[in-house]
Amino acid sequence: MTGAATWDIVTTWGVSPTFAMGLDEALLDAAGSRPTLRLYTWDPDALSLGYFQAFEDVPAAAEHPHVVRRVTGGGAIHHDAGELTFSIAIDADDPAYRGPVPRSYERTHGAIMAALASLGVEGARMRGDASCASDLSGTGMCFHDSTDLDICWPGESGALAKGVGTAQRRKGGRILHHGSIKLANSHLEERIATLSGVGVEADAREVGAALVRALETAFDVSIGPSEPSAELRAAGERLGARYADPAFVHRAVRARPRASSPPRPGSPS
Amino acid sequence: MRPDDRKYLDSHEWAKLDGDLVVVGITDFAVEELSNGNEGDLVYCDLPDVGRTVDQGETFGEIESVKAVSDLNAPVAGEIVEINQEIEEHLETLSEDPWKKGWLIKIKPADPSLDHLMDAEAYEKHITDAASA
Numbered sequence: 001m002t003g004a005a006t007w008d009i010v011t012t013w014g015v016s017p018t019f020a021m022g023l024d025e026a027l028l029d030a031a032g033s034r035p036t037l038r039l040y041t042w043d044p045d046a047l048s049l050g051y052f053q054a055f056e057d058v059p060a061a062a063e064h065p066h067v068v069r070r071v072t073g074g075g076a077i078h079h080d081a082g083e084l085t086f087s088i089a090i091d092a093d094d095p096a097y098r099g100p101v102p103r104s105y106e107r108t109h110g111a112i113m114a115a116l117a118s119l120g121v122e123g124a125r126m127r128g129d130a131s132c133a134s135d136l137s138g139t140g141m142c143f144h145d146s147t148d149l150d151i152c153w154p155g156e157s158g159a160l161a162k163g164v165g166t167a168q169r170r171k172g173g174r175i176l177h178h179g180s181i182k183l184a185n186s187h188l189e190e191r192i193a194t195l196s197g198v199g200v201e202a203d204a205r206e207v208g209a210a211l212v213r214a215l216e217t218a219f220d221v222s223i224g225p226s227e228p229s230a231e232l233r234a235a236g237e238r239l240g241a242r243y244a245d246p247a248f249v250h251r252a253v254r255a256r257p258r259a260s261s262p263p264r265p266g267s268p269s
Numbered sequence: 270m271r272p273d274d275r276k277y278l279d280s281h282e283w284a285k286l287d288g289d290l291v292v293v294g295i296t297d298f299a300v301e302e303l304s305n306g307n308e309g310d311l312v313y314c315d316l317p318d319v320g321r322t323v324d325q326g327e328t329f330g331e332i333e334s335v336k337a338v339s340d341l342n343a344p345v346a347g348e349i350v351e352i353n354q355e356i357e358e359h360l361e362t363l364s365e366d367p368w369k370k371g372w373l374i375k376i377k378p379a380d381p382s383l384d385h386l387m388d389a390e391a392y393e394k395h396i397t398d399a400a401s402a
Contacts, residue, residue: 051331051338052313073313073338093399101337102305147335168337171328173280 005219007035008226009212013204017046017068020085022240025071026232027089028169028176035090037215037223039208045080047188050142050167054253058140060188068243069251072167072178075142082184082194084204086211088177096219097175101168105149108177111218112151112164115210116181120200124153124163133159134192142167143182143192155193163193181207270393271296272368276344276386279395283368284344284383291345291381294372295332298396300363303334310335311360316352316373323349325385329374344386347378 012023020042027036046066049058051073058076061067079085088108090097097104109126116124127150134155136144142165146152151164165180182189183204184196195202202210212223228236242248271277275285281299285292304310313333323329323343330341352374356362363371387395 052315052333071338073333073336098399100302100305101334105336149336166336170337170339172340 005035005221007037007215007219007221007223008033009223010036010038010226010228011205011208012038012040012228014041014043016240017042017044017048017066017079018240018244019236020046020079020240021048021068021070021243022238023228023232023236024087024089024176024178025239026235027087028071028171028174029235030089030232031091031172031174033089035088035094035096035221036226037212038087038089039204039211040085040087041081041083041204042079042085045078047076047078049076049140049249050074051169052253053140055250060139060141064188066244067249069249070167070178070243071169072176073169074165074167075145076140077142077165077180078186078188079180080186082182082186082196084181084183084207084211086179086181086208088175088179090175090177092170092173092175096221097177101170102149104168104175104177105166107218108166108179109149109151109164111214112179112181112211114218115207115214116151116153116163116195118210118214119195119202119207121153121163121195121198124151125160126150127152127160127162130160132162133157134161136191139188141189142180143189153193153198155191156197157191161191161193163195181211183207271389273389276383276388277392277395278342278344278386280340280342281396282342282344284386286381286383287375289377289381290350291347291376291378291383292372293329293344293374293376294367295341295363296392297367299339300367303332303337303339304364309361311363314357314360314363314373316341316354316357317349319349319352321349322347323376341373343376345376345378345380345383347376349374350377351375 132146155161
């Protein structure tokens with residue numbers, strides 16, 4: 001721990017897909033609480049759709065037995081054993097997240113890249129105007145659709161590829177910042193950058209610990225362990241039910257080509 | 270200074286009386302915060318069905334930029350009587366003209382008073398404080 005301000009950290013390993021999402025919503029709704037970093041993994045593995053994604057636009061969703069819809073936007077993510085999911089729930093006027101959305105990403109991504117470097121991942125950077133070898137049309141997967149702010153590094157082939165997926169929900173003066181760090185390849189997310197792909201063998205706990213240290217330094221805060229209260233857990237269970245509800249997962253979403261496609265400099269591709 | 274012919278929410282929506290209706294939109298500050306000035310960064314806007322009633326402060330829709338989904342909040346209680354269908358297909362209008370062409374919904378208010386909202390001067394201070402706090 002380093003800084004004066006304090007964040008809580010909640011670790012929930014191997015949670016159900018519905019509780020994974022429900023607890024994040026409970027944390028987002030927890031106005032007045034300290035900023036909270038949550039680290040988690042999923043069991044069973046699951047596919048999460050972006051808030052505005054049509055189920056039909058994600059071919060893998062039709063094949064997967066466990067599909068939920070996130071409250072954050074962007075593309076679909078496969079949450080399996082080769083992945084660390086994190087979330088940060090924080091007031092929108094906290095110094096760490098104050099101001100334009102892209103600036104808040106740059107600050108958070110700076111910390112994530114520092115964590116990756118500390119683990120031995122070389123060359124991690126925000127994509128900027130560079131091309132990204134993991135971009136792949138037609139899958140609807142987050143990791144196959146990069147933006148200029150996305151964290152990429154040279155993958156197994158040596159070409160720059162996306163290795164971290166992030167998205168925010170802003171609601172009632174609060175922010176939920178979702179993130180997914182890829183430790184190993186998933187058959188649903190080929191061509192992406194992973195830690196193991198560049199010879200870094202670290203499990204979710206080790207990557208989480210590196211992320212804690214990097215966030216403490218980046219935001220000059222102390223991040224201390226905290227157990228989610230019984231009330232928060234209950235809220236997570238209760239709120240979680242809707243995330244796998246077919247009415248929510250298959251909800252009608254008007255198809256609209258992303259304004260960012262095809263790629264253009266300085267913007268998402 | 271933002272237009273002084275309307276009132277503002279701290280969540281960056283504006284509300285303007287138009288006859289017996291309240292027209293609602295989002296401010297240039299909101300657009301800038303979401304999009305970083307790139308109009309293509311706004312990718313989706315979900316507006317409610319006409320006929321829905323909302324409470325003051327209730328979420329009536331959502332807007333997605335490249336990196337964030339944000340709620341849209343009703344400045345007054347009432348019935349939504351019209352939505353700007355052009356916006357869902359032309360989000361760039363929010364960047365080009367958030368004050369007029371970029372309106373989102375029209376509400377027939379239960380109470381037409383906007384006195385509970387900020388005037389332009391107070392909103393200006395609100396966003397200045399938010400930026401420097």
